[in-house]
Amino acid sequence: xxxxxxxxxxxxxxxxxxxxxxxxxxxxxxxxxxxxxxxxxxxxxxxxxxxxxxxxxxxxxxxxxxxxxxxxxxxxxxxxxxxxxxxxxxxxxxxxxxxxxxxxxxxxxxxxxxxxxxxxxxxxxxxxxxxxxxxxxxxxxxxxxxxxxxxxxxxxxxxxxxxxxxxxxxxxxxxxxxxxxxxxxxx
Amino acid sequence: xxxxxxxxxxxxxxxxxxxxxxxxxxxxxxxxxxxxxxxxxxxxxxxxxxxxxxxxxxxxxxxxxxxxxxxxxxxxxxxxxxxxxxxxxxxxxxxxxxxxxxxxxxxxxxxxxxxxxxxxxxxxxxxxxxxxxxxxxxxxxxxxxxxxxxxxxxxxxxxxxxxxxxxxxxxxxxxxxxxxxxxxxxxxxxxxxxxxxxxxxxxxxxxxxxxxxxxxxxxxxxxxxxxxxxxxxxxxxxxxxxxxxxxxxxxxxxxxx
Numbered sequence: 001x002x003x004x005x006x007x008x009x010x011x012x013x014x015x016x017x018x019x020x021x022x023x024x025x026x027x028x029x030x031x032x033x034x035x036x037x038x039x040x041x042x043x044x045x046x047x048x049x050x051x052x053x054x055x056x057x058x059x060x061x062x063x064x065x066x067x068x069x070x071x072x073x074x075x076x077x078x079x080x081x082x083x084x085x086x087x088x089x090x091x092x093x094x095x096x097x098x099x100x101x102x103x104x105x106x107x108x109x110x111x112x113x114x115x116x117x118x119x120x121x122x123x124x125x126x127x128x129x130x131x132x133x134x135x136x137x138x139x140x141x142x143x144x145x146x147x148x149x150x151x152x153x154x155x156x157x158x159x160x161x162x163x164x165x166x167x168x169x170x171x172x173x174x175x176x177x178x179x180x181x182x183x184x185x186x187x
Numbered sequence: 188x189x190x191x192x193x194x195x196x197x198x199x200x201x202x203x204x205x206x207x208x209x210x211x212x213x214x215x216x217x218x219x220x221x222x223x224x225x226x227x228x229x230x231x232x233x234x235x236x237x238x239x240x241x242x243x244x245x246x247x248x249x250x251x252x253x254x255x256x257x258x259x260x261x262x263x264x265x266x267x268x269x270x271x272x273x274x275x276x277x278x279x280x281x282x283x284x285x286x287x288x289x290x291x292x293x294x295x296x297x298x299x300x301x302x303x304x305x306x307x308x309x310x311x312x313x314x315x316x317x318x319x320x321x322x323x324x325x326x327x328x329x330x331x332x333x334x335x336x337x338x339x340x341x342x343x344x345x346x347x348x349x350x351x352x353x354x355x356x357x358x359x360x361x362x363x364x365x366x367x368x369x370x371x372x373x374x375x376x377x378x379x380x381x382x383x384x385x386x387x388x389x390x391x392x393x394x395x396x397x398x399x400x401x402x403x404x405x406x407x408x409x410x411x412x413x414x415x416x417x418x419x420x421x422x423x424x425x426x427x428x429x430x431x432x433x434x435x436x437x438x439x440x441x442x443x444x
Contacts, residue, residue, distance in 0.1 A: 011399070015339050015367065019396035022428065045363075045396035046389035053427055 007034040007099045008176055009113075010161040010168075012041070020048035022055055026062050026070070030102055033070050035059055037096030037112075038162060040087050047087060054085040067100035067107040068148065074098050075109070075145030083141070091141035095162045101154040108158060109148040112139040115165040119157040119173055128158075130165050192220055194228025201236045208236065209245060216251050226255060230262040238266040242275045250291040253280040257298045270308040273299040277312065292316035293323065300324040305333035310344050321346030325353050325361070338364035351377050357385030363393040371405055379412030386417035391425035391432070403429035410435050416443040 011017035020040035026033040039055070040048025058081045064070030075098070083090040095112030108128070110116060113136055116129040128149065129136045135146050139162075157176045159168045168176075190198065191211050199207060215222050229237035240247060241256035241263055253276050256263065263272055273295050280291030296312050303309070304327050313320045321341040328337040341350060342364035350361040354377035362381055366374035374394075381388040390409065394402040406422075406429060413419050419440050426432040 015335065016363075016393075016396035018399035019392075021395075021399065023400065024428075045392035049389065049392035049395070049425065053425075056428060 004178055005034065005036075005176065006101075006156070007036050007097060007158045008160070008172070009036050009038060009095070009097065010159070010164070010166075010172065012038070012162070016045060019043075019045045020052065022052040024056050024059055026060060026074070028062075028064055028070055031064070031067060031070060031100060033062060033064075033067075033074055033098060033100040035074060035096065035098050036160070037094060039091070039094045040089075041093050043087065051085065051087040054081060058085075064100070067102050067105060068150075070100040071098055071107045071109055071148050072145060074100070075142075078141065079145070081141075086141065093139060094141050095139060095160070097158065097160045099158055103154060104152075106151050106154050106156065107148045108151060109146050110136050110160060111142050111146050112162060113137065113160040114163055115161045117159040117161075117168055118151075119159055119168060119176060120153075122170070122173055122177065125159075125168055125173070127165070189215070189220075192222060192225050194224040196228065196232065201233045202239065205236055205239055206245075209240060209247065212240060212247060212252075216247065216249070216255075222255060223258070226259055230259050234262055234265065238263055242267060242272060242279065246275075246279055248279050248281075250280055250282055250287050253277075253291050254294060257295065260298055260302060264302075269299065269303055269306065273309070273312065277316070289316055297323050297327070300327040304328040304331045305336065307340055310340060310346075313341075313346070314344065319346075319349050319352065320344070321349035322352065325349050329353070329358065334358075335360050335364075339367060342368050347373055351380070354378070355380040355384060357381050357388055359388040359390055359393050362390065363397050366394060366397045366405075371408075375405065375408045376412065378409055382409075382418040382421070383412070383414050386415055387421055388418075389425065391422060391429065395429070400429070403431045406432040407435055410439055413439070413443065416440070419443045 021038045024035040039051045058077045059074055062070060062073040062077050064073045086094060097110040097113060100107045114131050115127060118126045118128050131137055159172060159176060189211065192215055212222060237259060256276060276295045277292045280288055280295060282288045293316055296309060296316060299309050300323050309324055313324055317323060324337060325341060328334045338350060338360045347365055350365055354361040359378065359381045362374050362377035365377050378390045382390055394406060419436055423433065423436045423440060426436060
C-alpha cells in the first residue's frame with residue numbers, strides 16, 4: 001500500500017490545527033478512495049473525535065468497481081449516517097473531499113470547501129473550484145451526493161481549503177508531493 | 188476604639204485629610220486592629236481615598252497592608268488596570284524578610300488569577316515569585332473556558348512542571364500543551380500520568396488535534412507507561428484512525444488487568 005497521502009485539507013489555524021479532521025483510505029482492489037474532511041469546529045477534540053470515528057466507520061463500508069461507483073457509494077454511506085452521529089451540529093459543519101482513483105482515471109467530489117487545488121509540481125497549482133461554486137462551498141451534509149469531477153491523471157494530488165482560496169504554500173505542497181530522492185518531507 | 192477604625196470619618200475631611208488617615212491606619216496595623224470596617228466604609232464612601240491608601244504613591248506597605256488591600260481588589264480595579272494593580276501590590280508587599288515578601292507576592296498572584304484566570308500578564312509574575320511557576324494560574328483556570336489557552340500560554344513559557352503536575356490529576360490538556368511545544372518525551376509521560384489517574388482521559392483525540400496523524404508514531408511511546416486495562420481499552424477504542432497505535436495496544440491489552 002502506498003501510504004503517501006495524495007489528498008489533504010489546509011489545517012486550521014490555532015492551538016488544535018487537526019481537531020475534528022479525519023482521513024480514510026478505502027482500498028477496493030485495483031481502485032482506492034481517499035476521504036479527507038473536518039467536522040466539529042469549536043468543539044473539544046474528544047467531542048469531534050466521536051463524530052470522526054462514526055464517519056470513518058460508515059465510510060469504510062463503501063464499495064464499487066469504478067471510481068464513479070465507489071464515489072457514489074461513499075456518499076450513500078455518508079447520507080445514511082444518523083444525523084446525531086455527526087455531533088451537536090448534526091453535520092451542518094461538515095467539510096469533506098472524496099477522491100477515488102483507478103489505474104486510469106479518477107473522480108473527485110466535495111462539499112464544504114472554499115477552494116480545491118490540483119497540484120502537479122512545486123510551482124504548479126491549478127484552482128479546480130473556487131468560492132463561486134455553491135455546490136462545493138456549502139458546508140454540511142448535502143441532501144444528495146454532489147456532482148463529481150472526472151480527471152485523467154490518477155496520480156493527481158488535491159488540496160482543499162475550508163475557509164480560504166489562498167494558493168497552497170510551499171510547505172503544504174511539500175507535504176503532499178511524493179518524496180524525491182534526498183529530500184525529506186516533513187510528514 | 189478610635190471611631191475611624193469603625194468607618195466613621197466624620198472627624199476627617201477626605202481626601203484632604205488623607206495623611207491623617209494613613210497615620211491612623213499605620214497605627215492600627217501595627218497594633219493588629221481589625222480594619223475591615225474602615226476599609227469597607229472607604230470603599231463605599233471614599234473609593235479614591237481607599238485607592239490612595241492601598242496603592243497610591245504613599246500607600247501602606249508591608250504584607251499585612253497588602254493582604255488587607257486585596258480584600259478590596261474589585262474596588263481597586265475600578266481605579267487601576269489589573270496588570271498595574273497587582274504589580275503594585277507585590278511591590279508594596281516587599282518586606283525585609285524576603286520569605287515573607289515572596290509569600291505575599293504569591294497571595295497577590297493567587298488573587299490576580301482568581302479574578303482574571305485568562306490573563307497573560309500574570310505569567311512573568313508567576314515566573315518570578317512562584318516555586319513552581321504557573322501552578323496557581325493553572326489551578327485557578329481549571330473548569331473555566333480559558334483553561335486550554337492558559338495551558339498553552341504556560342507551555343510556551345516553559346512552565347512544564349506545573350503542567351505536568353496537573354496532568355497527574357487527569358488533565359489531558361496539559362499534556363497536549365506540552366506536546367505543542369515539541370517536547371514529545373515529556374508530553375508522553377504527562378499523557379501517561381493523565382491516563383493512569385483518569386483512565387477515560389481523551390489522550391488520543393488531544394494528541395491528534397495537536398499533531399495530526401503523527402500522533403500514531405508518538406502514541407506508540409505512551410503504551411509502555413499504561414498501567415491499567417481500563418486505560419488500555421480506552422486507548423484501543425479511541426485509536427481506530429491510528430493503525431500503529433491500535434496494533435500495539437491490541438498486543439499488550441490481554442496482559443493488562
